[in-house]
Amino acid sequence: MRNHATSPVFDVAVIGAGPTGLTLAIDLVRRGVRVLLAERGTDLFAGSRGKGIQSRTLEVLDDLGLASRFLAAGGPYPPNRRWTAGTPGEEFRMVEEREATESEPYGGTLMLPQWRTARLLRERLVELGGEVSYGHELTGLEQDAEGVTLRFAERTGTVRARYAVGADGARGAVRRLLGIGMTGGTVDPRPVLVADVRLSLGTLPRTHWHVFPGADGGFAALCPLAGTEDFQFVAAFPEGTTVATDPEAVRAALAARTHLAPERVTAVTWSSAFTARAALADRFQDGRVLLAGDAAHVHSPAGGQGLNTSIQDAYNLGWKLGAVLAGAPRALLATYEEERRAVAAGMLDLSTRVHRGETRRGEETRQLGLHYRASTLSDHALAAGAPLHAGDRAPDGRAGGDRLFDLYRGPHWTLLAIGTERTPEAGAAPVVPGLPAHVRTRALPSCAPYGRGLFLIRPDGYVAWTGTDPGGAARWLDRHLGAAAHASPAAA
Numbered sequence: 001m002r003n004h005a006t007s008p009v010f011d012v013a014v015i016g017a018g019p020t021g022l023t024l025a026i027d028l029v030r031r032g033v034r035v036l037l038a039e040r041g042t043d044l045f046a047g048s049r050g051k052g053i054q055s056r057t058l059e060v061l062d063d064l065g066l067a068s069r070f071l072a073a074g075g076p077y078p079p080n081r082r083w084t085a086g087t088p089g090e091e092f093r094m095v096e097e098r099e100a101t102e103s104e105p106y107g108g109t110l111m112l113p114q115w116r117t118a119r120l121l122r123e124r125l126v127e128l129g130g131e132v133s134y135g136h137e138l139t140g141l142e143q144d145a146e147g148v149t150l151r152f153a154e155r156t157g158t159v160r161a162r163y164a165v166g167a168d169g170a171r172g173a174v175r176r177l178l179g180i181g182m183t184g185g186t187v188d189p190r191p192v193l194v195a196d197v198r199l200s201l202g203t204l205p206r207t208h209w210h211v212f213p214g215a216d217g218g219f220a221a222l223c224p225l226a227g228t229e230d231f232q233f234v235a236a237f238p239e240g241t242t243v244a245t246d247p248e249a250v251r252a253a254l255a256a257r258t259h260l261a262p263e264r265v266t267a268v269t270w271s272s273a274f275t276a277r278a279a280l281a282d283r284f285q286d287g288r289v290l291l292a293g294d295a296a297h298v299h300s301p302a303g304g305q306g307l308n309t310s311i312q313d314a315y316n317l318g319w320k321l322g323a324v325l326a327g328a329p330r331a332l333l334a335t336y337e338e339e340r341r342a343v344a345a346g347m348l349d350l351s352t353r354v355h356r357g358e359t360r361r362g363e364e365t366r367q368l369g370l371h372y373r374a375s376t377l378s379d380h381a382l383a384a385g386a387p388l389h390a391g392d393r394a395p396d397g398r399a400g401g402d403r404l405f406d407l408y409r410g411p412h413w414t415l416l417a418i419g420t421e422r423t424p425e426a427g428a429a430p431v432v433p434g435l436p437a438h439v440r441t442r443a444l445p446s447c448a449p450y451g452r453g454l455f456l457i458r459p460d461g462y463v464a465w466t467g468t469d470p471g472g473a474a475r476w477l478d479r480h481l482g483a484a485a486h487a488s489p490a491a492a
Contacts, residue, residue, distance in 0.1 A: 010036040011325050013150055013161035016168030017132045018045060019114065020293030020310040022121035024165060026064055027318030029130040031411045031489050033325060036159060037125070038136035038152070040168075044122060047270035048113035048196050048225055048232045052077070052304025055098070056367035056393070058106035059461060060315045063409050067106070069120050074112035075226030081208035086259030094209065103395035103449045104368060105405070109304060111226040113196070115270075117307070138173040143288050163288045163321060166295040167314070170279070175295050178286045184279025187300045187352050189239040190218065195250045195271035196230045197222075203264045204231070212258045220257035230269065243273040276300040276355055278348045284337035292317055297344040303354035303365045305347045312367070313340050319411065319459040327483030339372045346370075368393060372462055379476055381467035387451040390466050394457045395449040399442050407442055411459050411489040415473050417443045419452040434474035438488040459489075 012028055014021045017039035025037040053061075053070060061067045077095040081088055100107035122132060140151035141164065148164040166174025175182075199222075204210055206224035213219050220235040235253050237243055243253075250271050251262035281296040293310035300306075317336050324332055347367075353359045371392045372378055378391035388395075397404045399416075408414050415432065432441065446452075456465040456473045465476040477485035 009147075010034045010159065010161040011163070012036070012321055013038060013148065013159060013164045015136075015138050015150075015164065015166050015174050016040075016172060016293070016295070017118075017122075017134075018167060018169065018293065018310075019050070019117055019121060019307055020295075020314050021165075021167035022118060022125060022132075023060075023064070023311045024167060024292065024314035024318055025130050026121065026125050026128060027315060027411070028322060029125065029128045030064075031318070031322035033322055035130060036161060037130065037132050038138065038150075038159075039132050039134050040137040042134050044115065044118045044132070046115050047194075047272065048115065048230070049194070049272075050114045050117075050301065050304065050307030051111055051223075051225065051232065052095075052308070053110040053112055053117070054304060054308040054365060054367050055104065055106045055108070056370065057308045057311050058110060059393075059396075059405070060311060062106075062405055063315075063461065064124060065409070066120060066124050069123075070110060070112060070117075073116055073120060073227045074110045077109055077111050078207055078209050078224065080211050082211050082213065083259065084213070091208070098366065103397055105396050105403075109366070113225045113228060113230075113232070114307065116227060138168070138177070141174065141177045141289065143286075148288050162325065163290070165317065165321075166289065166291045167293045167310075169294045170298045172295050174289065175281060175291055178289060178291075180286060180291065181282045182279040182298070183282060184277060184298065184348070187276040187278050187355050188236075189275065190236045191239075191241055191243045191273055191275050193233070193235045193237070193243050193245065193250065193253055193271070193273050195233045195245070196225070196269045197233045197250065197254070197265050198230050198267040198269065199260070200264050200266050203260060210258075214257055218257070220254070222254075222258070245271040245273050247271070276302070278352050280341070280345055280348060284341050285333065290317060290333070290336060292340075296341075297348060299348055299351040300355040301351075303351050305351045305354075305365060305367075308367055309344055309347045312370075313344075315460050316340050322411065322489065323481055323484040326487040326489075328481045328485075332480060335375060335377050339375050339377075342374075343370055377458075377464055377480060379465045379467075379472075381465070381469075381472060382451070382453045386453065386466065387449060388455065388463060388466070390463050392463050394455070394461050394463050397447045397449060399444055399447075404447075407440060408457055408461055413439045413459060413464075413477070414457040415439055415441045415470075416447075416450065416455040416457065417441070417470075418450050418455065419444070419446050420454065420468060432470040432474060434471060434478075436474075436477065436486045436488075439473075439477070 137153040247268040255262040292313040373391035380390035
């Protein structure tokens with residue numbers, strides 16, 4: 001039997017420091033969890049790739065203390081401009097605009113290149129005392145009743161963790177080592193070139209996302225990347241084409257599909273080629289190892305669902321891992337796959353429909369309507385017609401002079417009493433026998449998106465339980481969290 005006594009011990013080893021792994025590490029570190037965030041590269045990913053941050057993801061970032069930084073770094077999607085033979089044509093919008101409201105404070109999609117997203121997440125992780133461990137290429141994984149043993153290339157010894165999470169992408173090592181398959185296929189057989197390019201001053205206005213239809217059914221587009229000097233260049237090629245990605249090939253492709261001369265491209269900072277696929281991992285968990293992000297689901301980039309679904313995987317998993325490490329039944333982790341695999345399947349279908357022009361980028365792509373009503377964690381004891389159901393996203397609103405999102409922010413649970421007979425003076429904290437002292441409580445005379453009743457809000461901003469008997473919330477926590485219900489989470 002292997003002796004683990006001299007191996008480094010972590011609570012959770014997260015493999016892959018993309019947006020998924022970074023988000024999960026942030027959520028775990030703020031709960032006092034000992035995390036190894038292992039990245040095979042020497043730095044974070046350097047390209048634009050996923051550039052759309054949806055409304056629900058901005059709410060997640062709000063909870064993590066990052067929304068204002070993202071809003072300052074990015075910007076709205078510009079209108080599109082269609083070009084024909086070097087002549088600008090009609091203007092249209094690919095992404096529907098949406099105004100913010102009190103209950104939905106982040107109205108539209110924010111544009112921010114993926115490399116900037118990753119660096120803002122890393123900045124927050126370091127502030128909380130975490131770090132990224134670079135040069136850690138996973139080569140082996142074994143698990144037993146007590147934990148997981150991980151081996152990395154060019155390292156002596158092993159790393160030991162109680163749990164491990166594969167956030168290392170569609171071609172990552174974790175899913176392969178577990179032998180978990182992916183079910184899906186090609187969405188579009190045409191290969192696509194994507195690159196971050198810098199154009200000489202005055203070449204194209206940054207006020208529009210420029211689209212260049214091709215005679216062969218292909219297309220090209222140049223999108224100004226908010227918060228940078230760069231454009232994202234995308235070009236589709238006929239099926240079977242071998243797409244080169246070196247800088248000169250990018251310049252040639254851009255010149256062939258637009259009216260711009262190749263010398264107008266002054267720099268190519270990143271480039272890649274892909275064929276759009278949609279695939280879902282056959283399962284998200286194998287014992288003490290879980291999958292998140294692209295390791296669990298691969299999307300077409302159309303509609304900007306992949307990165308957002310991935311960040312929300314991490315947000316769902318973080319509080320559950322933290323609770324199990326604090327003494328909750330391990331069965332709680334099974335609800336991660338139960339909740340997130342169904343969501344991922346729906347988002348894969350949505351991405352595919354957007355890619356094929358069957359639906360627009362609009363309400364569905366904002367991801368505010370996603371819910372866990374069918375989850376075993378959702379206990380709804382209010383009337384069936386209540387405006388808010390257990391499993392729904394908990395909307396923002398006003399609690400006296402405060403925002404509800406300010407009340408929810410952090411790794412804790414929250415109990416709202418709204419317009420009930422037992423509601424004390426507005427703003428006061430209801431006294432609930434048996435409720436753990438660390439659960440934040442607040443009373444409101446009314447809040448339209450919620451209706452009337454008691455609402456137990458999960459750390460990830462979803463409603464766990466609704467009812468009229470305050471003791472029901474305490475019983476829910478004891479039933480699903482066990483000893484962890486009475487363990488105070490670390491401060492955010």
